[in-house]
Amino acid sequence: MRAAKFGALFLTSLAFLLLTGCFGSRETDETGYILAMGIDKGEKDNMVVTVSIANTKAIAGMTGPGGGIGGARNTLVQSVETYGPLTSLEQFDTAVSRHLSLLHTKAYIFSEEFAREGLESWFGTLSRYYELRATSYVFVCRGKAKDFLEKNQPPLEISPTKQYEIIGNLYKSHGLYQSNMFKDFYQHIKSWTTGPSLPLVAIHEGGLETAKPGYNKGGELGGGKYVAGEVPISGENKAQFCGTAVFLSDKMVGTLNGEETRYYLMLRGEFNNGFIIISYPLVPENALGLIVHQARSPKYATTINDDGTVTIDVDIYLEADLAGTLSNVDFESTDVIPIIEGAFSSHVQQECQRLINRTQKEFKSDICGFGEQVKGHFWTVQPWREFNWNQKYPEAAVNVTAHTRIRRTGLKLKTSPVWEGGE
Amino acid sequence: MSILNNLLKMITYQENTDREGFVLEETADDGHAARQSEPSPESEAVPQYGEKASAGRRAFKKPVRPANKAGCKPRRIEDGSVAGEGRPDQASCQAKSEQPANNLSVSASLEENREIVGKLYGLPVNRDIVVRDIVIGASPAINGFIVFIDGLVDKSVQDLLIQALMFFAVRPAPPEKGKLAAYVKDRLLPGNQVSVQSRFRDVLDAVNYGDTALFLEGCAEAVLVETKGWEHRSVERPTIEQMVRGPQEAFGETLRSNTALVRKLVKNENLTTEFLNVGARNRVNVAVMYMRDLADPALVAEVKRRVGSIKTDFIVDSGMLEEFIQENPYNLNPTIMATERPDRVAASIIDGKVALAVDGSPFVLIMPVTMYEMLHTGEEIYSRWQFGTFIRYLRALAFYLAFLLPGFYLAVILFHHEMIPTELLLAIAGNREKVPFPSLIEVLLMEISFELIREAGLRIPGVMGSTIGIVGALILGQAAVQANIVSPILVILVAVTGLSSFAIPYYSLAFALRIYRFFYIILGATLGVFGIAAGLFTQAILTANLKSFGVPYLAPAGPRTVAGADVVARLPVFFHENRPDYLNPQDITRQPEVSRGWLIRKDGGKDN
Incomplete structure (x- = not known):
């Protein structure tokens, strides 16, 4: 009787193992973590998908004797021209030795050109995929998302994920851009009450020459009169986050600059803190x-x-x-x-x-x-x-x-x- | 027809007589009778309670197994055979009544007694038994001899006794020789515990336990004088259950001093110490301690029934006894607590529990206990209640970490990458890049190394043990990381797990968790968090099913009963108004609702 009981128990546990176990497991060193995915309009196919894959060895400081930060890059950026974002993952697997995972993708970056054509179908596809995290941030890139991912090398952060996470919260201290997660944006696309919007990002290649005239020189007040890509900053990192892309339904229709984004946040009740300049009567x-x-x-x-x-x-x-x-x-x-x-x-x-x-x-x-x-x-x-x-x-x-x-x-x-x- | 009969026979319930199970070999009444035939002074001290207990004992009647009774025929020693002849295969079924000396009475003839003693002890081969002839200086002089075991007796006490008999016994001898023993006991011997026995069994028990037996010419009784005085460890500080605040005494190997240590803390005439004998060969004394006016009589009866029913030849430590009397020996969790601290035993006895002290074992068993009590040390009560509560919560955390952490790590790292913050995952993944093993092997490697260090640290001789243990752990961990055998995060993880398991105060429970940990490692590595959840579910059910002397192991949480002020949180002592409900004590109230009398002001506080 006891033997039968043990037998039953053993069979049950074996069934557990065979029916559900082992197959879902994947070691960390078999996985490539996509930290950010950029989507541009393709020339011959639908789109150009660019992924930034974490180089975990470099991030953990394990490359060579001198540590990883100075040596290998922390991310590996690759692009493919393809039909859709999920197809691209398979295509990347032909060139990357790891299973590419979207589980830790912090940012989806769509180029402005692509966003103006409508995002609904791609959001629908991605949101159905079981590896998607609906809490990822979504940005619209002025210019090519591919360029953005290639050139965005935050010098202060070891990995770009931290950059996106901090950026996602930093708007609270100035309001020059907003923060929108995948789920919020997708919900607003479908909403009958609220129009969608996304923060703007861009690569600013130049230096100070994009500056606009100041208050005393006949220009506007405030530091937020720019959109991303125009803010006159010279320095190491070329990536900029400023302003808002405005959507009508799922198509981008225009941009707000940083200053306007503040009032936009105020009207929504999400403005947290910011330095506003007014003219003293x-x-x-x-x-x-x-x-x-x-x-x-x-x-x-x-x-x-x-x-x-x-x-x-x-x-x-x-x-x-x-x-x-x-x-x-x-x-x-x-x-x-x-x-x-x-x-x-x-x-x-x-x-x-x-x-x-x-x-x-x-x-x-x-x-x-x-x-x-x-x-x-x-x-x-x-x-x-x-x-x-x-x-x-x-x-x-x-x-x-x-x-x-x-x-x-x-x-x-x-x-x-x-x-x-x-x- | 015979086929039908055979079929019927197959489906009819038949007791399995081949295997040692949990069916007692002897009914409760048998055991009771056996003990009544050899009353000890202690049990006589509480006759009334003993009666009560025996009534309860009958309620726990278990089926008799006739086959075993038949296969174990009593052996008599009329033929003069001695103990050494007992065949080993009979030892397992030996009851006390079958030992050679049991029914032998002390003879009136000194020579005959000497012969019997010689035979029983195997003299003169047996060299540490001393038989010394003396002449008592009464008039007329009386011949006699004393028997004792060298090394077990206190020589100074013995010298005093011999002196008293040989030199100072100048009174006239009593007319009737039969009453000589009583006369010697009453008039001549200054020893503090002297008794007169007529059966060799009792004489032998006393001599084997360090007493000195005095046989007198013409007297069919022997005088037993208490001369115990063997070498033993003195009362020392606890070595396993150390603490910062509270009494720093620990039990030793001597039963009487252990019981005295408890009695020193419980100065109450209701504290009862009964003695039982276990172990057919080594006849170890087991003290059952409880409060006569607090402990549930049914509980006391059950403890005595279980201990009394044990038939084995040899018990040295309370750990062996524990295994004999606990309800669920197949479950990993211990259901009886062993402690080396008299203050814990005293506190438990005052709660209405029963303690079992085994002679020669510095660990006293407490029963019944719940799992929550195994996570207590008693120190929480001695330090301030906030500290105690903090420590308890910390320990609760340690409890879960100790068996879940490595399994959970594996589950997350293999199945649920999304559960870890990205930065942490990237750090873990990066550090694992150079490790050539799968995570499961890596974890097992580390865990087994840690267990090895633990075991080796205990076994390494002498003072270098603990040092080598720690150094070994450090060096091994560091070297393993540098050689890229394991990832540094895993070293931290194993260290935290190890620390957590050391934070579990009760060694047996910590040991159980150490083993559970490996189950969870396998579950986590094969089924992920689902496996861990399934494991926890199963473990919770199995644990909730346990009972310690009838008390549910997870009381008062599962099943829910009155929680009291001292389960997980430790409320201030003045809130500890009741004894634990699940113990069913005779008096549930520990203190009145207002236990701090000084708070009640006669003037209603106007004086302020």
């Missing part, structure tokens, strides 16, 4: 820098008028600290602060309105997600879909009110005037 020639936080989520009030048009009132709540004060005014004084607050509020309102106008007139895409609020007026999905928000959005009236407070004056409590000599 009392001394207009000197700009005033503020460190701005979103104090609380925006409040939306929506009305559907009798004629079917929609009115949306957005209240934005911001807090600011005094930061860059070029003029010698006692900004800390309680008389001055309301003036700054007024100027700052009107600046934010103006910029937000300008952004909304662009999305309504130029892009016709509700990337700020106002539809999410309007949807509340409908009890069921069918009337909401019949209402056809995406058609109505360009005609909607959006009023933005900014409520701003200067909470802190930085480390200074009082500014004394400069002694201007004894006359």
